[in-house]
Amino acid sequence: MAKQAGRRGEITDVLLRIAATRGLDHVSVREVAGAAGVSIGAVQHYFATKDEMLVFAFRQVAERTRARVAGLDARTGPRAALAAALRELLPLDEARLAECRVYVAFAARAATSPVLAAVQRETLAAIHAELRQVLSAVPGPRRGPRPDPEVEARLLLAVTDGLVFDAVSAPGTFTRADLETALDTYLDRLFPGDRD
Structure with missing residues (x-):
């Protein structure tokens, strides 16, 4: 076996x-x-079949992606934990760029394939849950309403996915530094004054 x-x-x-x-x-x-x-x-x-092969391959990509985000260590501080995990999802080196290309290709095909769409939903839900868990542990601001961890997790995932999509679909437009700066800028808005 x-x-x-x-x-x-x-x-x-x-x-x-x-x-x-x-x-x-x-x-x-x-x-x-x-x-x-x-x-x-x-x-x-x-x-x-080819479809069976594609579903298995997409599950492998999804599992690898989820494994890199799973187990965020909030002891380093929520901002640092999120920054480290989300950098793993960005195409910051050749290996992650190749994985991001595959992920974007499968995600696009999921729009017309119910089986691949199910894998995509599972992947996004698992990553969202990890992000939400870390964001839930963040103390609220002294003034004003506490940000909703559910909404902030969705936005953070959307920002990261958007950076991945743009970097993969427009090669050469963004440098590694551009991607990291964009992520850090968003995290700074979530965690003002808590820079690594």
């Missing part, structure tokens, strides 16, 4: 490399088999 899981993982990694470099339109059972150096039958042993 471990061998099967390993081979399935290798095939999935090949699929993700193709998606990151050439897009999901170039992902097919034949293409993945050729790039993995295995027969079409070997790919079909693990994935009966």
Whole structure:
């Protein structure tokens, strides 16, 4: 069983490399088999259809993304915890850029695929819950109403997703520093005077 899981993982990694470099339109059972150096039958042993292969691959991307956000350590302070976790979601190096390309491609396809949309909903809900948990632990301001952690978590996720989308869909427009500055600017609004 471990061998099967390993081979399935290798095939999935090949699929993700193709998606990151050439897009999901170039992902097919034949293409993945050729790039993995295995027969079409070997790919079909693990994935009966292209759709099954895509759903499994999207789940892998979602799990990797959620794992990097899960377990935010609020002991470092909520702002520092959020900054560290959300930087993991931004395309700040080649590995994260490739993952972000794949994520954006799958998220776009989820608009017309109910199965992929379900994976997208699960992913967003899990990340939102982690963000909300950290934001719920933040003491309210001495004056004025306490920000709603539910709403702030949604906005923070939307800001991060927007930065990812813009960086991936308009390559070269944003530097790493631009992305980090934009994230830090938003966090400064949430946590005035609590800069790392």
